[in-house]
Amino acid sequence: MEKIVLPDIKDIHHINVYEQNGGYTSAKKAFGQKPDEIIDQVKKSGLRGRGGAAFSAGLKWSFMPKTTDKPKYLCINGDESEPGSFKDRQIFEFNPHQLIEGIIITAYAIGAKVAYIYIRGEYHKWIKLLQKALDDAYAHGYVGEMMKEKFGTDFSCEIYIHKGAGAYICGEESALMNSIEGKRGYPRVKPPFPAQNGLWGCPTTINNVETITNVPAIINKGWEWFSKIGEPKHPGTLLYGISGHVNKPGVYELPTGMLLTDLIYKYAGGVPGDKKILCIIPGGSSMPPLRGDQIEGVKMDAESLKAVGTSIGTAGIMVMDEDTDLVKVLARIAKFYYHESCGQCTPCREGTGWMLKILNRLVAGEGSTHDLDLLVSVASNIEGNTICALGEAAAWPVRYMVTRFRDYFEQRVKKEVTLPVANKVHSMRHTAFPLAEIKE
Amino acid sequence: MEFKFTEENSKKIEDILKRYPTKKAAVMPVLYVAQEQNGWISGEVMKEVASLLGMPSDEVLGVVTFYTMYHQKPMGKYHLQVCTNVSCMLRGAYKIYDYIKDKLNIANGGVTEDAVFSLEEVECMGSCGTAPMIAVNEDFFENLDVEKADQIIESFKNRN
Numbered sequence: 315m316e317k318i319v320l321p322d323i324k325d326i327h328h329i330n331v332y333e334q335n336g337g338y339t340s341a342k343k344a345f346g347q348k349p350d351e352i353i354d355q356v357k358k359s360g361l362r363g364r365g366g367a368a369f370s371a372g373l374k375w376s377f378m379p380k381t382t383d384k385p386k387y388l389c390i391n392g393d394e395s396e397p398g399s400f401k402d403r404q405i406f407e408f409n410p411h412q413l414i415e416g417i418i419i420t421a422y423a424i425g426a427k428v429a430y431i432y433i434r435g436e437y438h439k440w441i442k443l444l445q446k447a448l449d450d451a452y453a454h455g456y457v458g459e460m461m462k463e464k465f466g467t468d469f470s471c472e473i474y475i476h477k478g479a480g481a482y483i484c485g486e487e488s489a490l491m492n493s494i495e496g497k498r499g500y501p502r503v504k505p506p507f508p509a510q511n512g513l514w515g516c517p518t519t520i521n522n523v524e525t526i527t528n529v530p531a532i533i534n535k536g537w538e539w540f541s542k543i544g545e546p547k548h549p550g551t552l553l554y555g556i557s558g559h560v561n562k563p564g565v566y567e568l569p570t571g572m573l574l575t576d577l578i579y580k581y582a583g584g585v586p587g588d589k590k591i592l593c594i595i596p597g598g599s600s601m602p603p604l605r606g607d608q609i610e611g612v613k614m615d616a617e618s619l620k621a622v623g624t625s626i627g628t629a630g631i632m633v634m635d636e637d638t639d640l641v642k643v644l645a646r647i648a649k650f651y652y653h654e655s656c657g658q659c660t661p662c663r664e665g666t667g668w669m670l671k672i673l674n675r676l677v678a679g680e681g682s683t684h685d686l687d688l689l690v691s692v693a694s695n696i697e698g699n700t701i702c703a704l705g706e707a708a709a710w711p712v713r714y715m716v717t718r719f720r721d722y723f724e725q726r727v728k729k730e731v732t733l734p735v736a737n738k739v740h741s742m743r744h745t746a747f748p749l750a751e752i753k754e
Numbered sequence: 755m756e757f758k759f760t761e762e763n764s765k766k767i768e769d770i771l772k773r774y775p776t777k778k779a780a781v782m783p784v785l786y787v788a789q790e791q792n793g794w795i796s797g798e799v800m801k802e803v804a805s806l807l808g809m810p811s812d813e814v815l816g817v818v819t820f821y822t823m824y825h826q827k828p829m830g831k832y833h834l835q836v837c838t839n840v841s842c843m844l845r846g847a848y849k850i851y852d853y854i855k856d857k858l859n860i861a862n863g864g865v866t867e868d869a870v871f872s873l874e875e876v877e878c879m880g881s882c883g884t885a886p887m888i889a890v891n892e893d894f895f896e897n898l899d900v901e902k903a904d905q906i907i908e909s910f911k912n913r914n
């Protein structure tokens with residue numbers, strides 16, 4: 315299988331090696347065409363976002379206004395803070411020039427003169443690696459003023475790295491823009507959408523790192539070629555990140571629509587000790603978990619996962635074996651979202667706190683079956699009632715873990731609920747008597 | 755204590771300002787420069803950053819407190835960040851975290867008396883495929899167990 319995003323070419327991160335392998339010729343080809351033609355090809359290729367929502371990249375670009383007197387911006391989302399996701403860092407390290415080439419093509423297509431690459435602050439090493447590649451690209455005239463001469467085009471753009479500082483919420487696109495503007499990373503109410511009102515109120519497009527790294531190949535080899543790889547409705551390859559209880563965790567680039575079981579057993583080497591799988595989360599910790607007995611025949615692409623009640627997310631697959639303490643895992647997930655909620659919306663701020671409190675009670679062995687219903691109810695009250703999708707991200711794992719593993723969770727709360735006296739009275743059907751007269 | 759940027763850092767800041775259409779947008783990178791120079795973000799640092807970027811001190815404070823990577827107190831020379839999120843947890847991260855806590859006898863966010871180490875339990879660091887991990891200042895150490903984590907800490911102790 316040909317790899318698109320992380321090709322098996324030694325030292326491809328060096329600009330010279332990248333050039334020797336056809337690097338920056340896709341950009342040259344793109345600048346010979348009209349921006350609309352580029353957008354059209356990307357639309358037809360079927361490329362969908364790799365940052366979580368799997369939205370059509372070409373369609374998103376087409377939302378950018380054609381006539382405006384405001385500057386336009388491109389933001390590349392490399393915040394990569396979703397637990398279970400560790401793919402974008404491979405691109406920064408092993409194929410940074412293809413990302414840079416993708417950025418200049420995208421910037422040209424949407425008419426942006428400035429692009430910001432937002433990278434989580436903890437990725438110090440990868441920021442340095444990408445900065446080195448960017449400096450080289452500038453020095454060779456592929457970015458900045460010099461690109462006019464290099465490519466023989468009127469177009470030029472600048473690319474800057476913006477370093478995050480430890481806040482998961484800044485991966486949400488509107489929080490990301492606030493963060494670049496020098497504000498706290500609070501998500502914005504939508505609409506207006508970024509294409510109308512983004513960075514500094516100007517038209518803005520936000521795409522994930524992996525999404526954009528696919529673009530040069532689409533321009534180079536054509537949208538038809540790309541559209542035939544993997545699943546037709548979600549074509550291309552994915553950087554599947556497999557972690558947890560597998561023998562060979564890591565990032566595997568393979569076509570979309572791989573069988574989950576193949577990924578786990580054939581590529582990631584199966585489960586240590588040949589244990590059974592209790593639970594998997596297919597797309598990063600925000601996505602609904604599946605039971606081990608639900609994954610047979612399930613394919614990894616947006617549509618197939620939707621059909622089994624979960625979501626592709628970032629294709630970060632977390633595998634948990636039969637000895638895993640799911641209550642502890644869920645409590646840890648709840649702790650994460652409680653910590654990362656920005657606090658703007660009451661259902662998210664309060665709800666994440668309640669869910670954590672209840673789950674900690676379960677971990678301590680003090681939970682009741684009533685708590686399980688309460689968890690589901692709190693989760694359901696967050697969903698759809700918040701400014702941004704962190705609400706769903708926090709609610710889904712809780713709601714689906716508790717409902718899909720109901721037996722498991724009930725085992726852990728076996729203790730009977732101690733009912734108040736009045737209830738006992740009721741259950742004994744002594745209601746014919748005045749309650750005060752009943753003696754225990 | 756009054757805080758002023760070094761000449762070298764002032765030049766760095768000039769470059770940073772060129773990347774954004776507003777001065778305010780430079781606050782995060784400028785805070786990083788300040789933290790590198792000063793070790794942490796003190797009130798004096800915030801005052802200086804605010805006046806430099808022409809924004810109210812409160813707003814700078816708002817940014818500093820929103821993001822976890824700006825330290826509001828001096829940290830240890832080696833700041834240990836242990837990820838305990840799911841992928842790491844499944845591969846023994848809490849054993850490592852608890853071990854370090856006991857070994858250094860500090861709580862989450864604490865600094866050892868000699869100020870050599872500080873400890874922080876952190877969220878997913880993007881090392882899930884090479885879990886468990888700890889980061890020491892800016893460097894990641896991956897595929898760990900308690901023994902290897904211990905060796906890492908010892909080696910930093912000896913370096914000191």
Ligand SMILES: Cc1cc2nc3c(=O)[nH]c(=O)nc-3n(C[C@H](O)[C@H](O)[C@H](O)COP(=O)(O)O)c2cc1C
Pocket residue numbers: 362363364365366367368369371391392393394395396482483484485486487488520521522523525526702703704707
């Ligand atoms: C809480 C939250 C965190 C997110 N984190 C990321 C992230 O780290 N990286 C990313 O690319 N998208 C992230 N997203 C999705 C972005 O908002 C946005 O949809 C995406 O960057 C668009 O790029 P794409 O269309 O190329 O996928 C996050 C969304 C939410 C709600």
Ligand code: SF4
Pocket residue numbers: 483500501654655656657658659660662663700701702703704705
């Ligand atoms: S849903 Fe949560 S994270 Fe998103 S804006 Fe509301 S409070 Fe903030």
Ligand code: FES
Pocket residue numbers: 397398399837838839840841842843877878879880881882883885887
């Ligand atoms: S869970 Fe620890 S690095 Fe991702």
